[in-house]
Amino acid sequence: MTAKYKPNSIETKWQQYWEEQRTFYTREDSDAPKFYMLEMFPYPSGRLHMGHVRNYSIGDVVARYKLKCGYNVMHPFGWDAFGLPAENAAIERGVHPAGWTYSNIKDMRGQLQKLGLGYDWDREIATCHPEYYRWEQQIFLRAFEKGLVYRKKALVNWSEKMQTVLANEQVIDGVDYRYGLPVVQKELTQWFFKTTAYAEQLLDGIDNELDENWPKRVVLEQRSRIGKSHGAKVVFTLEEEIDGETELPVFTTRPDTLWGVTFMSLAAEHPMALKLAAGTDKDTEVNAFVQKVLAEDKRKRGSEDYEKQGVFTGRYCVNPVNGTRVPVYVANFVLMDYGTGAVMAVPAHDQRDFEFAKKYDLPIKVVIHPDENSSLDAATMESAYTEDGVQVNSEQFDGMNNRDAIEKIADYLAEKGWGGKTINYRLRDWCVSRQRYWGAPIPVIYCDKCDVVPVPEDQLPVMLPENVKFEAEGGSPLAKCEEFVHTTCPKCGGPARRETDTFDTFMESSWYQLRYASPRYTDGPVDPAAIEKWLPVDQYIGGIEHAVGHLMYSRFYHRLMQDLGYFPKSVSSEPFKKLLTQGMVCKETRYTLDENGNPKWHTDDDIDENGNSRINGEKVLTGRVEKMSKSKYNGVDPEAIMARYGVDSARLFVLFASPPENDLVWKDEGVDGVHRFLSRVWNMVQQRKEALVAAASFTGSPDSLSAAGKELHKLTHQTIMGVTGDVDGRFHFNTAIAKCMEFMNVISKFTPAAGNDADASVQKDAVLALVNLLSVFAPHVCEEMWQQLGQEGSISTVPWPSYDEDAVKESTITIAIQVMGKMRGTVEAPAGCSKDEMEKLAFAHDNIQKHIEGKTVRKVIVVPGKLVNIVAN
RNA sequence: GCCAGGGUGGCGGAAUUGGUAGACGCAAGGGACUUAAAAUCCCUCGAGCUAUUGCUUGUACGGGUUCGAUUCCCGUCCCUGGUACCA
Numbered sequence: 001m002t003a004k005y006k007p008n009s010i011e012t013k014w015q016q017y018w019e020e021q022r023t024f025y026t027r028e029d030s031d032a033p034k035f036y037m038l039e040m041f042p043y044p045s046g047r048l049h050m051g052h053v054r055n056y057s058i059g060d061v062v063a064r065y066k067l068k069c070g071y072n073v074m075h076p077f078g079w080d081a082f083g084l085p086a087e088n089a090a091i092e093r094g095v096h097p098a099g100w101t102y103s104n105i106k107d108m109r110g111q112l113q114k115l116g117l118g119y120d121w122d123r124e125i126a127t128c129h130p131e132y133y134r135w136e137q138q139i140f141l142r143a144f145e146k147g148l149v150y151r152k153k154a155l156v157n158w159s160e161k162m163q164t165v166l167a168n169e170q171v172i173d174g175v176d177y178r179y180g181l182p183v184v185q186k187e188l189t190q191w192f193f194k195t196t197a198y199a200e201q202l203l204d205g206i207d208n209e210l211d212e213n214w215p216k217r218v219v220l221e222q223r224s225r226i227g228k229s230h231g232a233k234v235v236f237t238l239e240e241e242i243d244g245e246t247e248l249p250v251f252t253t254r255p256d257t258l259w260g261v262t263f264m265s266l267a268a269e270h271p272m273a274l275k276l277a278a279g280t281d282k283d284t285e286v287n288a289f290v291q292k293v294l295a296e297d298k299r300k301r302g303s304e305d306y307e308k309q310g311v312f313t314g315r316y317c318v319n320p321v322n323g324t325r326v327p328v329y330v331a332n333f334v335l336m337d338y339g340t341g342a343v344m345a346v347p348a349h350d351q352r353d354f355e356f357a358k359k360y361d362l363p364i365k366v367v368i369h370p371d372e373n374s375s376l377d378a379a380t381m382e383s384a385y386t387e388d389g390v391q392v393n394s395e396q397f398d399g400m401n402n403r404d405a406i407e408k409i410a411d412y413l414a415e416k417g418w419g420g421k422t423i424n425y426r427l428r429d430w431c432v433s434r435q436r437y438w439g440a441p442i443p444v445i446y447c448d449k450c451d452v453v454p455v456p457e458d459q460l461p462v463m464l465p466e467n468v469k470f471e472a473e474g475g476s477p478l479a480k481c482e483e484f485v486h487t488t489c490p491k492c493g494g495p496a497r498r499e500t501d502t503f504d505t506f507m508e509s510s511w512y513q514l515r516y517a518s519p520r521y522t523d524g525p526v527d528p529a530a531i532e533k534w535l536p537v538d539q540y541i542g543g544i545e546h547a548v549g550h551l552m553y554s555r556f557y558h559r560l561m562q563d564l565g566y567f568p569k570s571v572s573s574e575p576f577k578k579l580l581t582q583g584m585v586c587k588e589t590r591y592t593l594d595e596n597g598n599p600k601w602h603t604d605d606d607i608d609e610n611g612n613s614r615i616n617g618e619k620v621l622t623g624r625v626e627k628m629s630k631s632k633y634n635g636v637d638p639e640a641i642m643a644r645y646g647v648d649s650a651r652l653f654v655l656f657a658s659p660p661e662n663d664l665v666w667k668d669e670g671v672d673g674v675h676r677f678l679s680r681v682w683n684m685v686q687q688r689k690e691a692l693v694a695a696a697s698f699t700g701s702p703d704s705l706s707a708a709g710k711e712l713h714k715l716t717h718q719t720i721m722g723v724t725g726d727v728d729g730r731f732h733f734n735t736a737i738a739k740c741m742e743f744m745n746v747i748s749k750f751t752p753a754a755g756n757d758a759d760a761s762v763q764k765d766a767v768l769a770l771v772n773l774l775s776v777f778a779p780h781v782c783e784e785m786w787q788q789l790g791q792e793g794s795i796s797t798v799p800w801p802s803y804d805e806d807a808v809k810e811s812t813i814t815i816a817i818q819v820m821g822k823m824r825g826t827v828e829a830p831a832g833c834s835k836d837e838m839e840k841l842a843f844a845h846d847n848i849q850k851h852i853e854g855k856t857v858r859k860v861i862v863v864p865g866k867l868v869n870i871v872a873n
Numbered sequence: 874g875c876c877a878g879g880g881u882g883g884c885g886g887a888a889u890u891g892g893u894a895g896a897c898g899c900a901a902g903g904g905a906c907u908u909a910a911a912a913u914c915c916c917u918c919g920a921g922c923u924a925u926u927g928c929u930u931g932u933a934c935g936g937g938u939u940c941g942a943u944u945c946c947c948g949u950c951c952c953u954g955g956u957a958c959c960a
Contacts, residue, residue: 251959253960544954547955656898657899667884670898673899683913726889735897740897745897817893818892821939821940846926847927869892869941871940
């Protein structure tokens with residue numbers, strides 16, 4: 001009788017051991033090559049979910065593997081600790097955000113340690129700590145000095161009821177999430193980073209460094225967010241000077257249609273919209289229209305069924321190329337934050353302009369014909385012609401291919417001083433002001449005399465005051481905190497007010513990967529020497545939901561800090577060298593239907609043994625596989641799984657069930673499966689322990705082995721090769737684990753030939769290799785088995801096994817034989833068998849003879865070591 | 874609409890360069906052990922024929938290239954994600 005596999009005590013034992021031995025702490029004195037492994041840090045919600053388990057298990061495999069390969073691994077962990085849930089908890093339960101957050105961190109840290117994840121806890125950071133956010137304030141001020149930060153008015157979602165600004169996700173169909181009352185658009189002066197100044201650099205970074213190493217999808221989304229587009233600026237002149245303005249510039253990608261312009265459309269937010277109408281008989285109408293459009297929320301304006309509307313301003317402008325007078329409209333579909341907020345309208349060649357012209361009965365003028373032989377008639381057109389063609393009605397450009405005309409006309413504009421080629425980006429500047437409490441205060445003071453005054457660096461950090469009240473209504477707690485707001489002006493010493501907005505929490509997550517390199521540095525946000533040593537992150541892992549937001553801001557911030565001189569230009573300009581985006585963890589949903597036919601979701605525990613609901617007695621139905629969520633009740637608590645199967649089984653399952661980038665479907669039976677596998681390995685080790693310990697490692701020639709011994713020897717090396725290939729760079733942990741299972745299946749059937757020491761040695765090497773390979777996936781049980789097998793030290797620091805090139809070679813190969821491309825049999829042949837011999841063996845095969853009988857052999861294709869295909873008819 | 878990715882057994886998934894489709898696991902069925910059950914072990918497992926060695930068919934669908942296609946090309950359908958008045 002041997003001891004059963006009982007994971008829990010083994011797991012506690014080795015977690016303690018790793019912590020005592022500081023196994024996964026970075027070695028600062030090491031001269032081994034560095035490897036910086038990072039997973040996206042979590043928001044400390046208080047409880048770990050399966051998505052975390054998956055993300056951090058994947059990262060842990062990579063970190064452990066790299067450590068075993070001899071790298072000096074840095075694998076830090078921290079907390080993205082500012083954010084809205086803490087404030088909600090404060091409002092709902094009266095607990096202070098700080099206390100709530102720190103206690104959540106404590107709980108989650110405990111859970112992570114129970115998962116056996118190898119982190120360097122000395123580097124732990126929490127972004128809500130003043131020693132973290134003080135540097136963020138400094139970076140902001142230095143960027144401000146350099147002109148990379150500025151203030152401007154921007155629209156926010158404003159709730160009258162709550163007297164506060166809401167995030168986009170707190171606004172549902174124009175009403176707030178809490179009371180369901182209307183949310184209006186309000187203009188506030190807010191702080192912005194000039195991310196647009198880095199648009200071209202961010203694109204270059206993708207081209208030069210990320211294209212090959214980041215998932216295609218992410219690269220694509222980043223590119224489209226930057227949205228570079230080549231076009232031309234065209235300056236239209238106003239008929240008369242209005243409020244000091246004489247020009248109305250537009251951006252167009254189609255300067256070839258310039259002669260087809262029949263009107264102009266301005267965004268409702270365009271600074272000239274109201275000014276143009278002032279003094280005309282359209283004044284009231286335009287005012288009303290602009291008011292109406294501005295009141296509509298962003299979501300509605302972006303929706304598909306939003307009706308295109310516009311109104312004439314009563315003014316005209318002049319097309320520089322032909323002096324044509326065109327009416328200026330205000331249109332609700334023109335975006336202020338793309339291009340110049342003004343669009344030259346060419347109804348014949350743009351669908352929106354076409355519909356607009358039809359609706360308001362504006363002229364349509366064709367300037368491109370499909371080709372020389374076909375023409376378009378403005379009077380009978382049913383939609384805009386947006387394809388390529390030949391220029392007409394365009395004076396000296398007539399007859400030219402429009403693609404060429406785009407270039408030529410842009411050059412012509414430049415020559416005449418009417419505009420010229422230009423590049424436009426979709427990327428917008430980053431608004432970092434948030435009207436919230438639980439964030440880093442923006443370090444600025446407003447003085448009646450001196451206007452905007454940055455807080456002097458030696459007065460940082462601007463601490464978040466603790467003594468504030470949290471209420472659902474009545475606005476920002478910071479703005480109501482008198483002792484925070486009232487201050488003196490650093491310039492003139494007079495009374496002044498502090499900025500009460502805090503930073504967007506993307507600010508903290510934009511540079512945490514830099515802070516980890518020197519987490520306790522007190523002379524600045526980062527120690528340049530540490531950055532030079534550790535950056536960039538060699539492997540970054542996280543959710544696809546951050547494909548643009550976080551990853552774009554971090555890339556920007558990295559360059560910004562580099563430009564501000566925080567670390568040298570010799571460091572890569574990209575923070576994350578390689579990126580892996582892991583899929584979601586999903587599970588079947590279970591539900592019953594209520595009297596209205598709406599689903600009511602159930603947890604597995606709500607269901608009795610007959611498949612009925614314990615709540616309402618109804619038959620429970622199985623719904624779609626969906627992302628685990630609280631609302632669908634299909635979540636699985638990691639703690640419960642760990643208690644039932646052990647950590648190693650939980651980890652092994654999430655790694656085995658599907659490749660990391662795919663969504664993973666959670667199945668308890670699947671965990672049973674991997675648990676069974678670990679038990680089989682465990683039992684095998686228990687049963688053969690004495691023989692394994694007694695045997696020596698295999699050193700002799702394979703000739704001394706039994707036939708089965710030879711096979712096992714070969715398979716050992718093949719498995720090492722295969723698993724290494726799967727793990728290294730490819731992250732195909734599912735196939736790596738499958739190979740270990742196959743290996744185990746062979747080992748379990750193997751018995752050393754009686755009296756054959758070489759066989760016993762090969763068995764020992766096989767088991768040691770298996771335990772070593774598996775140790776990156778299921779570390780605790782492997783540590784224990786390693787020790788039981790009489791091995792020195794911790795498997796976590798034992799080198800990853802290597803394989804012998806000669807040992808993996810097959811002595812005989814199976815050759816596939818086809819007739820006319822169809823499989824008709826296989827034959828065994830010695831390795832390195834010549835083409836002629838292969839052909840001979842193929843023809844000697846009974847079944848092959850049957851298939852070629854009475855036919856003429858036209859051709860024989862021989863792929864060495866693989867197959868023979870006989871073409872006969 | 875546009876862009877991208879995908880579609881392989883009952884299920885999750887393998888097949889790294891065009892060369893034996895379905896590794897490994899789950900589920901299912903059968904058997905051994907047991908008084909019995911659990912656990913464990915062994916066997917079967919794409920579909921259809923067939924007496925067993927065999928044959929036909931099969932990687933969403935329709936074509937093509939090739940001695941040979943899950944893999945390459947063209948077209949169609951469906952799914953998933955991103956994006957959407959971007960001038």
